[in-house]
Amino acid sequence: MTHALEIKNLSKRYRISGKEMFNALDNINLTLQAGEVLGLIGHNGAGKSTLLKILSRITYPSAGEVNINGSIASLLEVGTGFHPELTGKENIFLNGSILGMSRPTIKQRFDEIVEFAGVSQFLDMPVKRYSSGMFVRLAFSVAAHLDADILLIDEVLAVGDQEFQKKCLSRMNDISSRQERSIIFSSHNMSAISSLCHRVGVLKNGRLMKLGEPQKMIDFYLEEMDNYQRHVPIAQRTDRENDGRGKIIRLSLPNQKVISQQTAQLEIEIQINEAPVQSARVELHVFNSRTNFITTLEHSFAPQGNTQKLTCTLPHMNFMPGDFFINAHLFLNGQRSDFVGRALYFTVVEENFKANKMANLRNNPGVYVAQEWRPLDSPS
Structure with a gap:
């Protein structure tokens, strides 16, 4: 060949x-x-x-x-x-x-x-x-x-x-x-x-x-x-792709074990080194432990000052039980300024023990989809 x-x-x-x-x-x-x-x-x-x-x-x-x-x-x-x-x-x-x-x-x-x-x-x-x-x-x-x-x-x-x-x-x-x-x-x-x-x-x-x-x-x-950079704070990560204009210095879940179907809150802190910045956007790409893409959490804003703190509330965390990680992107004035892979690891659990046991066996969690079932009308 x-x-x-x-x-x-x-x-x-x-x-x-x-x-x-x-x-x-x-x-x-x-x-x-x-x-x-x-x-x-x-x-x-x-x-x-x-x-x-x-x-x-x-x-x-x-x-x-x-x-x-x-x-x-x-x-x-x-x-x-x-x-x-x-x-x-x-x-x-x-x-x-x-x-x-x-x-x-x-x-x-x-x-x-x-x-x-x-x-x-x-x-x-x-x-x-x-x-x-x-x-x-x-x-x-x-x-x-x-x-x-x-x-x-x-x-x-x-x-x-x-x-x-x-x-x-x-x-x-x-x-x-x-x-x-x-x-x-x-x-x-x-x-x-x-x-x-x-x-x-x-x-x-x-x-x-x-x-x-x-x-x-x-x-x-x-x-x-499986444990790549898991215990290194995001501010100290040296493997990031960064152009020097801005940097994600904190990304956290107050409790890294999240209960499925309940509220979860992400916290993020951004440092901006270049002025002026008219527009900024954060994109958090969520993957499961098998690196299958799950969803994107995205927010655009006009920065105020050199640091910006944001929270992202997920009212119904509809993830199946299992392990996940987030790749974090920061865009300033339309151009990507910072990227950190596997910036945050977290685990989703269910109150139902059997569901957690099945998740460990499956090791490829996804999301629950809201659904409604009813019988069709009988044919006349």
Whole structure:
């Protein structure tokens, strides 16, 4: 089978201070076959994004080589290649050009890009006013309509809604199976990794720990991640993705054991380092212990001062009993400023002991859905 991409002895080192060096990647060896979808999983700081940035030629390796057969397009961060002051329409042309699409090609595919993204009503609006979900839909749509031989995708689907995620996964499957193009897909969404990828690589501290069949790699990774940074306060987390403008310094549940169907209250504190900030948004993405996405808690506000304290009350915590965690995002003036994965762990229990016992056996909790049953009228 033809190699679409081959990585040999790839390393990337950064100077931290003085003579101290940090190995972001350490001797990576990897191949990508034509038409293959390769998944990359690992905690924040494991080296996934660095690897994709090297493959995209955003940064260069310190050692090793990369052999690429064909063209590459990448979708690495929300908002990369977009100008916040330009409209959605203007950004389609800007982003398409950055990704290597000619202006005639962009014009030819413009309607298809807009239809896939579902943002036709907002094309003349500056993208700084888009929600993160709209941003992702438009960015993915532009990248997915390229003719690149290899598509690199880094965790951006985490902020899209469920329906659009399904749409994206379907599109990626079409790109790899029908169009015989290759994809490297980095994600914390294990369901997406499992359903889409042919092989999965597990990265840890810049090293490729394992490479193999998706479910085996996922099980290995989840065992590794079960207590990842669980006891480190969010303010002290050094594995965050942060641009220095703002920071989430506290995220807590007064009682980390929550009783299902009863009220729960989250508390969050934000530090803002850059002024002025006209708009801010917090997004808390909730996952169960199997990393299946459950829901998003979202709030937009105008910051007052350098610190902002917020509470989020959930009047009826309709989660099934089991273990959950939250990935926390902070957006300032429409651009993501801070991200902390597994920022908070919590457990949901039921007063009914049998339900808790079943939850431990199931280990894949979801949510209860309000429902009402009644008999249909008898036919006349």
